[in-house]
Amino acid sequence: MSFPADDLLNGSTSFLNDMIHEITTEDAMHRYRSQTCGELRANNVGETARLSGWVHRVRDHGGLLFIDLRDHYGLTQCVVDPDSPAFKLAETVRAEWCIRIDGEVKTRTEGTANENLSTGEIEVFIRDIEVLGASQELPMPVFGELEYPEDIRLKYRFLDLRRDTLHANLMTRTKIINSMRRRMNEAEFNEFQTPILTASSPEGARDFLVPSRIHPGKFYALPQAPQQFKQLLMMSGFDKYFQIAPCFRDEDPRADRLPGEFYQLDVEMSFVTQEDVLQTMEPVIRGVFEEFSEGQRVTKEFPRIPYAESIRKYGSDKPDLRNPIEMQEVTEHFAGSGFKVFARMIESDPKVQVWAIPAPKGGSRAFCDRMNSWAQSEGQPGLGYIFFRKEEDTIAGAGPVAKNIGAERTEALRNQLGLDEGDAVFFAAGDPKKFADFAGKARTRAAEELNLIDEDQFALCWIVDFPMYEWDEENKKVDFCHNPFSMPEGGMDGLNDVDPLELNAYQYDVVCNGFEIGSGAIRNHQVEVMKKAFEIAGYDESLLEEKFGGMYRAFQYGAPPHGGMAAGVDRIVMLLVGAKNLREVTLFPMNQQAQDLMMGAPGDVFPAQLRDLHIRLNLPEAK
Numbered sequence: 001m002s003f004p005a006d007d008l009l010n011g012s013t014s015f016l017n018d019m020i021h022e023i024t025t026e027d028a029m030h031r032y033r034s035q036t037c038g039e040l041r042a043n044n045v046g047e048t049a050r051l052s053g054w055v056h057r058v059r060d061h062g063g064l065l066f067i068d069l070r071d072h073y074g075l076t077q078c079v080v081d082p083d084s085p086a087f088k089l090a091e092t093v094r095a096e097w098c099i100r101i102d103g104e105v106k107t108r109t110e111g112t113a114n115e116n117l118s119t120g121e122i123e124v125f126i127r128d129i130e131v132l133g134a135s136q137e138l139p140m141p142v143f144g145e146l147e148y149p150e151d152i153r154l155k156y157r158f159l160d161l162r163r164d165t166l167h168a169n170l171m172t173r174t175k176i177i178n179s180m181r182r183r184m185n186e187a188e189f190n191e192f193q194t195p196i197l198t199a200s201s202p203e204g205a206r207d208f209l210v211p212s213r214i215h216p217g218k219f220y221a222l223p224q225a226p227q228q229f230k231q232l233l234m235m236s237g238f239d240k241y242f243q244i245a246p247c248f249r250d251e252d253p254r255a256d257r258l259p260g261e262f263y264q265l266d267v268e269m270s271f272v273t274q275e276d277v278l279q280t281m282e283p284v285i286r287g288v289f290e291e292f293s294e295g296q297r298v299t300k301e302f303p304r305i306p307y308a309e310s311i312r313k314y315g316s317d318k319p320d321l322r323n324p325i326e327m328q329e330v331t332e333h334f335a336g337s338g339f340k341v342f343a344r345m346i347e348s349d350p351k352v353q354v355w356a357i358p359a360p361k362g363g364s365r366a367f368c369d370r371m372n373s374w375a376q377s378e379g380q381p382g383l384g385y386i387f388f389r390k391e392e393d394t395i396a397g398a399g400p401v402a403k404n405i406g407a408e409r410t411e412a413l414r415n416q417l418g419l420d421e422g423d424a425v426f427f428a429a430g431d432p433k434k435f436a437d438f439a440g441k442a443r444t445r446a447a448e449e450l451n452l453i454d455e456d457q458f459a460l461c462w463i464v465d466f467p468m469y470e471w472d473e474e475n476k477k478v479d480f481c482h483n484p485f486s487m488p489e490g491g492m493d494g495l496n497d498v499d500p501l502e503l504n505a506y507q508y509d510v511v512c513n514g515f516e517i518g519s520g521a522i523r524n525h526q527v528e529v530m531k532k533a534f535e536i537a538g539y540d541e542s543l544l545e546e547k548f549g550g551m552y553r554a555f556q557y558g559a560p561p562h563g564g565m566a567a568g569v570d571r572i573v574m575l576l577v578g579a580k581n582l583r584e585v586t587l588f589p590m591n592q593q594a595q596d597l598m599m600g601a602p603g604d605v606f607p608a609q610l611r612d613l614h615i616r617l618n619l620p621e622a623k
Contacts, residue, residue, distance in 0.1 A: 029048075029050050030050065032050070032052040032100055032132075033050050033051055033052045033100070034048075034049050034050040034051075035049055035050075035051065036051075036071055036072070036073035036074065037051055037053045037069050037070055037071040037073055037074050037075055037076045037119070038071070038073035038074020038075070038076075038118055038119060039073065039074070039119075040076055040105055040119050040122050040124070041119070041121065041122065042107065042121045042122060044105045044122065045105050045106060045107050045122060046104070046105065046106075047104070047105050048102065048103070048104060048105075049102070049103060049104075049105050049124055050100065050101070050102050051069055051071075051076060051078070051100070051101050051124065052071065052098070052099070052100040052101075052132065053069045053070050053071035053076075053098070053099070054069070054070050054071070054096055054097070054098055054099075054162070055067055055068070055069065055070075055093050055094065055095055055096060055097045055098075055099060056068040056069065056070040056075055056095070056143060057095055057143055058093065058094065058095065063081065063082055064079060064080075064081050065079070065080045065081075065087070065090050065091065066078070066079055067079075067080070067090065067093065067101075067126070069099070069101065072167075074117075074118050074119060075117060075119065076119045076122075076123070076124060077108075077114075077117075077119070077120075077122075077123040077124070078101055078103065078123065078124045078125075078126050079123050079124070079125050079126065080103075080125070080126040080129075081125075084125070084126055084127055085127065085128070086101075086126045086127055086128050086129040089129045089131070090126060090129055093129070093131065094135065095135070095138065095142070095143065096135040096138060096142055096159075096162070097131060097133065097134050097135050098131075098132040098133035098134075098135070099129055099130065099131055099132055100129070100130040100132055101124065101126045101128065101129050101130075102126070102127055102128040103124040103125045103126040103127050103128070104124065104125045104127070105122050105123075105124055106122065106123060106124070106125055107121065107122060108120070108121060108122060108123050138159065139152060139155075139156050139159070140152050140153060140156055140159060140160070142159055142162045142163055144163075145163065145164070145165055150583075150591065151591065151597060154583075154589065154590075154591050154596075154597045154598060155597040155598055156598070157587075157588055157598045158598070161587070165584075166584060168577075169573070169577045169579060169584055169585050170585070170587060172292065172573065172576065172577050173569075173573045173577075173585055175292070176288060176292060176569070176572065176573050176576065177244055177569060179287070179288050179291055179292070180244065180265050180284070180288060180567075180569070181244065183283075183284045183287055183288070184242045184265070184267070184284065187240075187280060187284065188240060189240040189241065189242040189267070190238060190239075190240055190241060190242070191241075191242055191243060192233060192238070192241055192242075192243055193243060194223070194226040194229035194230065194243065194245065195223070195229065196222060196223065196246070197210060197220040197221075197222070198220065198221055198222075198223050198228075198229075199220070199221060199547070200219065200220075200221035200547075201221070201224075201228070201547045201548065205224055205249040205250065205251050206249065206250035206251065207221035207222065207224065207248075207249075207250060208221065208222040208248045208249075208250050208260075209221055210222065211613045211614075211615055212613075213612050213613050216613075216614040217614065222248035223247060223248060224247055224248060224249050225245070225247045225264070225266070225566060226243060226245050226247075226266050227483075227485065228548065228550060228551050230243075230266060230267075230268040230564060231268065231485065231523055231551055231554075231562065232550055232551060232554055233268065234268055234269075234270045234559075234560055234562040235551075235554040235555075235557070235558075235559055235560075237270075238270075239269070239270045239271075240268075240269050240270070241266075241267065241268045241269075241564075242265065242266060242267045242268075243265075243266045244263060244264075244265060244266075244569065245263065245264055245265075245266040245566075246261055246262075246263055247261065247262055247263070247264055248260065248261050249261075249262075257582070258570065258582045258583070258586060258589055258590070259590045259591075259592075259594035260590050260594060262568065262569075262570050262582075263568075263569040263570060264566040264567060264568050264569055265518075265566065265567040265569060266564075266566045267281065267520070267564045267565050267566065267567075268562060268563070268564035269562060269563060269564055270560045270561070270562045271560055271561055271562070272522070272561070272562065272563050273522065273561075273563075274464070274506045274508065274522050274563065276563075277508075277520060277522070277563050277564065277565060278302075278304075278462055278508065281510075281518075281520075281565060281567075282302055282462075282510075285460065285510060285517075285518070285567060286298060286299070286300075286302070286460070288572065288576075289458050289460070289512070289572075289576065292576045293458060293576070296456050296457055296458055297456060297457040297458070298457070298458045298460070299321075299457075299458065299459055299460040299461070302460045302461050302462050302510070303321075303461045303462070304461070304462045304464050305319070305461055305462065305463055305464070306463075306464055306465040307463055307464070307465050307466045307467065307504075308465070310463050311432070311436050312327065312329070312355075312432075313326045313327055313328075314326070314327065314440055314443065315327060315436045315437060315438075315439040315440020315441070315442075315443055316436075316437070316440040316514075317463050317466075317509065317511075317516075318463070318509065318511045318514055318515060318516045319440075319461070319463075319511060319514065320444065320453070320459070320513055320514030321459035321460075321461055321511075321513075322453045322454045322455070322457060322459045322513060322514075323443065323444065323447040323452060323453050324360075324447070324452055324454075325357065325358055325359070325360075325443045325446060325447050325452065326358070327355050327356060327357050327358075327439060327443060328355070328356050328358075328416065328417060329353050329354065329355055329356075330354050330355070330356040330413055330416065330417075330427070331346060331352070331353045331354045333354075333405065333409050333412055333413050333416075334346060334354045334405065334409075334429075335347075337404065337405040337406070337409055338404040338405055338406060339384075339401055339404040339405050340404075341384075341429075342354055342384075342427070342429050345429055345430065346429075349431070351431045351432075352429060352430055352431065353429070353430075353431075353432050354427055354428070354429045355427065355428050355429070355432070355435075355436075355439050356413065356416075356417055356425050356426070356427055357425065357426040357427070357428065357439060357442050357443050357446060358417050358418075358419060358423065358424075358425050359371075359423065359424040359425060359426060359446045359450060360419070360423050360450070360452065361422055361423065361450055361452075362387070362423065362424040362446060362449070362450050363387040363388050363389060363421070363422040363423050363424045364387065364424075365387065365398075365399075367387075367424065367449065367450075368385045368387055368399065368424055368426075370449070371383055371385065371426060371442070371445065371446060371449070372385065374442075374445055375438075375442065378438060378441065380438060383426050383427070383428070383442065384400070384401045384426065384427040384429075385399055385401060385424055385425065385426045385427065386398070386399050386401050386402045386410060386413070386424065386425050387399055387423070387424040387425075388414060388419055388420065388421055388422065388423050388424070389421060389422070390421050395414065395420065395421050396410075397410035397411075397413075397414065401427065413425065426442055426446065428442065444514075458512055458513060458575065459512065459513055460510065460511065460512045461510070461511050462508050462509070462510055462511075463508065463509040463510075463511055464507075464508045465489075465504045465507075466481060466482055466504065466505055466507035466508070466509075467481045467501070467502075467503070467504060467505070468480070468481060468486065468488045468489075468494075468500065468503040468504060468505040468507075468533075469481055469500040469501055469503060469536065469537065470501070471501060477537075477538050478500050478501065478536060478537060478538070479537050479538070480537050481505075482505070482507050482519070482521070483505075483507060483519075483521045484533070484534065484537065485521065485523050485524055485530075485551075486505040486506060486507050486521035486522065486523065486524060487505065487506045487521070487522045487523060487524045487525070487529070487563075488503055488504070488505050488506075488524070488529070488533060489503065489504045489505060489506060490503075491526070491529055492526075492528065492529050492532060495529065495532045495533060495536065496532075500536050505521065506521055506522035506563070507519075507520070507521040508520055508521065508565070510565075510567065512572075512575055513575060515571050515575060516568075516571075517567055517568050517571050517572050517575070518565050518566060518567035518568065519565060519566060520563065520564055520565020520566065521563060521564075521565075522561070522562075522563035523561075523562050523563055523564075525555055525559040525560065525561055525562060526555065526559070527552070527555045527556055530544070530552070530555060531544065570582050570585060570586060573585040
């Protein structure tokens with residue numbers, strides 16, 4: 001730096017002081033930044049700032065170049081003009097280049113402040129630029145929220161994560177997990193980390209297997225859940241456990257389940273009843289939703305809905321309670337009626353029921369015909385309906401069903417369902433076990449078409465009294481319905497005296513807006529009860545010892561009554577940020593074919609690695 005001779009000869013101390021201050025400031029400044037791109041405000045005007053980040057966009061305004069510089073914390077508008085020594089280099093930078101700039105903080109000219117930006121009152125006039133990392137032409141846009149092919153987004157996930165919404169989702173995820181951890185600590189739970197390499201067990205999903213080099217022909221498994229370990233912690237006397245736990249299941253992906261791995265808030269407690277678990281966890285779950293709901297209503301007291309009632313009213317064990325439609329059984333109105341399709345079914349099979357799906361304000365033939373067409377697209381023969389309209393001084397039913405069952409039965413139906421002029425009702429008939437799912441979909445479809453769903457809330461509930469067992473049609477046997485370690489209602493007496501397919505368990509799910517976000521149970525901690533429960537499901541004692549040996553042995557040494565649950569972190573985050581897919585709240589997800597396109601997994605390994613593991617490949621022939 002040079003000093004003008006006249007100023008030195010004239011003893012210009014103010015000039016010298018300015019130069020000394022500038023030199024000292026530059027020497028003391030951090031190599032990359034004095035502030036972040038979200039930090040500068042009006043009170044920084046006049047200061048020299050050093051910022052580093054990514055070029056969000058470049059705008060040329062008649063000789064003036066505007067560079068919006070972005071980092072994790074925000075965005076700052078930077079300006080460079082032709083008189084700046086940095087102008088020539090500034091002309092070369094492009095979107096997503098990583099650069100450092102030095103410049104003077106100035107107030108934006110009148111009328112150009114940006115109220116939507118935290119740094120919107122100021123801009124930085126650039127006097128120096130350093131390119132920290134140039135960027136090739138982008139394979140996908142980062143600026144804006146344009147739709148783009150998923151395979152490109154996942155292959156270049158490191159670029160995808162720069163997008164505002166996705167970046168914000170992942171930061172909210174971090175805050176939600178911190179909130180969960182804080183609330184569990186406040187409830188005096190202890191955080192433990194359970195093993196990742198463990199034994200394979202028949203828990204309902206396929207395991208990911210890991211071959212052992214030291215023990216040829218033997219395999220570890222990645223845990224589907226820390227289920228056995230957390231129960232063993234209760235055997236060990238730790239009383240209250242929790243963990244933000246990774247879980248691994250080799251399952252087909254879907255919108256609300258990622259392939260490969262997911263995370264859950266895993267919880268276990270000793271000396272508790274089902275009510276204790278629900279009372280403990282409800283405030284934690286409600287508190288998280290209230291903290292991150294951004295003004296949307298959150299259920300204050302979660303209703304307890306028995307499984308059978310949930311299926312009857314909503315056609316699902318994960319009901320969306322924002323939908324006001326509740327289904328009812330109306331079999332009696334069709335038995336012996338003129339609507340022969342239903343009447344004959346009822347007469348020939350005692351299992352047959354007719355369910356009504358009310359549709360408030362759906363009383364037009366056009367809407368009813370659309371619902372009927374939708375049912376046919378779902379593989380159904382159709383969807384019978386009645387719609388109600390004013391005729392003279394009465395409300396009368398219209399449509400083929402009303403015509404066939406007659407005015408008296410139609411009126412009885414209307415009274416039972418509480419319907420009025422302008423309303424409609426649809427019908428499903430058969431064995432409820434076979435049509436309940438379709439009826440639930442029809443309930444959802446009608447509510448969506450009629451805009452009945454209250455979008456401004458998180459509607460939570462507990463589903464309780466799950467069946468202990470279910471019929472496995474493929475293998476023609478009784479099998480566990482949910483968690484095999486659950487305590488049956490009535491204990492040993494329940495297993496001995498109740499038809500397995502009629503027996504309930506102390507199992508419970510927590511549901512929000514049609515998504516199961518958590519599941520748990522009071523555990524079966526008594527050896528003889530456990531043996532009997534597995535025997536009913538077709539597992540003999542030798543298999544019990546082989547696959548669940550740790551717990552089987554532990555239960556013989558003073559096992560306390562215990563229970564717990566696991567809440568899905570990914571699903572909770574998805575709901576709270578309003579995402580439609582779990583990939584929008586996960587850092588590095590796989591695609592729908594369970595492939596990591598960014599890292600190239602699963603991939604080939606070297607022959608030497610296979611030899612170390614004593615593995616020889618027997619691949620299917622290429623088609």
